[in-house]
Amino acid sequence: GQQLNQSPQSMFIQEGEDVSMNCTSSSIFNTWLWYKQDPGEGPVLLIALYKAGELTSNGRLTAQFGITRKDSFLNISASIPSDVGIYFCAGMWDSSYKLIFGSGTRLLVRP
């Protein structure tokens, strides 16, 4: 089945640093989504991307839908302690509305 490779697996950074994570797929996706999961909670949608090349921001977060439609990245600028959590990429590749999730990037921020 579809596979999403998300990297890095984890990051431990200093408050104020910028963060970058990415996902690659073996196949084309029509939609890329980025979610954040706080400890003990369900994932919450951060950014949705619907067109190849699209670059979208949500506050300090910026995500891009790769031109090849096989990758996406998420950047977080000037990280703060509440950015701590697990970030998941997810892709949708047909009209079945099924999302395929990456394995997640665990972010820890040192105050």
Place this chain on the structure above:
Amino acid sequence: DVKVTQSSRYLVKRTGEKVFLECVQDMDHENMFWYRQDPGLGLRLIYFSYDVKMKEKGDIPEGYSVSREKKERFSLILESASTNQTSMYLCASSPPGIYGYTFGSGTRLTVV
């Protein structure tokens, strides 16, 4: 805002028990999904449903079944719980179309 409510945050069940995990959404979404989340494996789709009484297998349906008798409710059933079903279970819903899902807070199930 859409709300997806999972009936239990934590459950402890014995091996061989029949377990019901309940999920209710309040925004009249057609699509509902059950995922399990395990460290290092991300979220894996168990079952999903596009409409009442409709269900389709996801990537890991073995050992599970589902029920959708009403549009707002999607139940996950572990027919005979086993220790390898110890996991975080997440329910989600979405409207038709290529929109993101809204997730519940999850049920952490421990099978002993």
